[in-house]
Amino acid sequence: xxxxxxxxxxxxxxxIIGRVxxxxxxxxxxxxxxxxxxxxxxxxxxxxxxxxxxxNILTPISLSAFLFIVWSLISVLWAxxxxxxxxxxxxxxxxxxxxQAVGLLKREHVKRMWExxxxxxxxxxxxxxxxPPPSEMLAASGRFTSGGQDPNDYANLIVVxxxxxxxxxxxxxxxxxxxxxxxxxxxxxxVAMAAVPLSLSRTALINLLAIVLASxxxxxxxxxxxxxxxxxxxxxxxxVLLFPGFTEQMVQRYSTLQELRQxxxxxxxIDIWRAAVMVFxxxxxxxxxxxxxxxxxxxxxYHAALIAATxxxxxxxVAHNMFLSVLAETGVIGFLLFGTLLLSAYAxxxxxxxxxxxxxxxxxxxxxxxxxxxxxxxxxxxxxxxxLYGSLLALGVGGRKRA
Numbered sequence: 389x390x391x392x393x394x395x396x397x398x399x400x401x402x403x404i405i406g407r408v409x410x411x412x413x414x415x416x417x418x419x420x421x422x423x424x425x426x427x428x429x430x431x432x433x434x435x436x437x438x439x440x441x442x443x444n445i446l447t448p449i450s451l452s453a454f455l456f457i458v459w460s461l462i463s464v465l466w467a468x469x470x471x472x473x474x475x476x477x478x479x480x481x482x483x484x485x486x487x488q489a490v491g492l493l494k495r496e497h498v499k500r501m502w503e504x505x506x507x508x509x510x511x512x513x514x515x516x517x518x519x520p521p522p523s524e525m526l527a528a529s530g531r532f533t534s535g536g537q538d539p540n541d542y543a544n545l546i547v548v549x550x551x552x553x554x555x556x557x558x559x560x561x562x563x564x565x566x567x568x569x570x571x572x573x574x575x576x577x578x579v580a581m582a583a584v585p586l587s588l589s590r591t592a593l594i595n596l597l598a599i600v601l602a603s604x605x606x607x608x609x610x611x612x613x614x615x616x617x618x619x620x621x622x623x624x625x626x627x628v629l630l631f632p633g634f635t636e637q638m639v640q641r642y643s644t645l646q647e648l649r650q651x652x653x654x655x656x657x658i659d660i661w662r663a664a665v666m667v668f669x670x671x672x673x674x675x676x677x678x679x680x681x682x683x684x685x686x687x688x689x690y691h692a693a694l695i696a697a698t699x700x701x702x703x704x705x706v707a708h709n710m711f712l713s714v715l716a717e718t719g720v721i722g723f724l725l726f727g728t729l730l731l732s733a734y735a736x737x738x739x740x741x742x743x744x745x746x747x748x749x750x751x752x753x754x755x756x757x758x759x760x761x762x763x764x765x766x767x768x769x770x771x772x773x774x775x776l777y778g779s780l781l782a783l784g785v786g787g788r789k790r791a
Contacts, residue, residue: 389497392489396505399771400512400545403536437492444491444781448732453484453777456718456725460678463718467677468684472703476679476717476769483774490778498782499557499747501775503573506553509546510576513583530634532586541770543584543592544761548772550577551599551757552779554616556750563746581623586634591764595757596620602756606749657708657764663688664712668719675719682706710762726768729777730759736780751779 444450457480460473467473490498516534533539554577557563564570584592600617627634666688667676676684685692685704692704707713714726733755740748758773767773 389493392486392493392497392501393504395486396501396775397508399505399775400509400537400542401515401535402771440492441488444488447736447781447784449729449736449777449781450484450488450491452725452729452732453480453487456722456729457481457484459718459722459725463675463677463722466674467680469677469680472679472683473677479769480678483769483771486771487774487778487781490775491781493778493782495747495783498779499563502549502552502750502779503557505549505775506573506576506580509549509580509583512542513579516583531588532583534583539587540589540591540765541767543587543589544595544757544765544767545770545772546580546583547592547595547599548754548757548761548776550581550596551753552747552750552776553577554750555599555603555753556747559749560746578619578623578626581619582627585624585627586631591761595760598760599753599757603753606752659689659691660685660705660708661712663692664707664709664716667716668712671719673719673721675715675717675722678717678722681713681716706766708764708766710766710768713766714768730755733773733777733780736784740780740783745783747779747783751776751783 445454457477460480461477464470464473464477490501493501512534516532519534519536521533531539533542535542537545553573558570558573558577561570564573581596584596597620600620603616663685664681667681667684682692682703682705685706686696687693689705696704707716711723711726715723718726734752737748737752737755741752754776755773758767758776761767
């Protein structure tokens with residue numbers, strides 16, 4: 389439990405924590421080992437825990453995730469760079485273990501995990517003004533980020549967390565005990581939300597507005613929809629007043645959304661998306677191999693070739709779209725398994741809502757935010773969706789008796 393709490397709390401700072409080397413294990417890997425060890429101990433010591441684990445593994449979410457990992461492992465056989473494929477598969481295995489560990493949590497612990505993730509996101513904002521940018525190019529761009537992450541990844545992670553906590557916890561007064569803790573969570577939400585406009589991530593801003601619209605269309609907790617819309621407006625006003633010199637840069641950046649047909653607006657993504665489609669059409673059934681699109685993309689994309697020229701490993705650009713990435717790397721078979729995983733998660737969240745589970749509503753909004761982010765980011769192997777999947781397992785199969 390505590391390992392998962394730490395894992396969630398430090399997630400917005402994962403690139404910084406990952407640089408802490410403890411022999412073979414870095415900071416994030418060490419947390420992963422602790423989580424895996426705790427999962428094994430729980431299963432061995434608690435027969436009910438073992439039974440819950442078996443039930444969780446037999447759910448469509450777990451089965452589709454497992455089969456996707458197996459297929460990704462098989463793709464090592466034809467991947468032009470097997471080492472990169474093994475790295476990607478090992479990432480998937482680690483995330484699967486984290487997902488199963490979250491799936492064994494009690495409901496109250498799932499809720500606390502997401503609350504701590506929001507607090508960690510809020511604390512990462514002031515740290516972003518202290519910690520150096522991850523690259524000189526990013527420093528020159530003037531875009532805000534924290535934890536050594538790409539601004540787009542960082543800002544969209546915050547949107548996902550805001551969606552889960554705001555709509556799954558803060559929306560319902562019965563979910564937060566104590567006015568002080570509620571004030572702390574609301575304050576954390578406001579501080580974390582400020583990172584979205586500061587990051588100049590157009591995807592994250594659209595994503596933030598999209599979850600407001602999605603919650604309105606779902607016609608649930610309309611007051612909370614209005615409240616979040618007010619929060620977004622207050623955040624924008626707060627950023628403009630506190631960072632007046634940043635306002636012009638923000639307006640210039642977001643005004644490019646009016647020029648969607650221009651290649652410059654997409655920062656080379658159209659060229660890379662075209663390359664991903666070409667890779668897929670050449671190997672539609674199997675793909676080029678897990679984690680190998682960046683290896684082959686310089687052969688198909690001018691923009692990827694420019695990136696490869698600046699990297700020591702010769703890797704080019706990632707697909708900047710998790711669906712195109714999965715198609716290019718694992719073909720139709722992998723895409724169907726990945727799509728089944730995502731659709732199973734949506735179905736599970738919807739069943740929880742029908743059952744009257746408040747957290748299910750937040751997890752559904754979080755899934756929507758994750759999916760939108762994945763349209764411009766290579767997010768099939770990031771950590772936050774596996775926290776969503778694990779939370780759905782905890783509240784679904786085994787959560788009824790452990791709530």
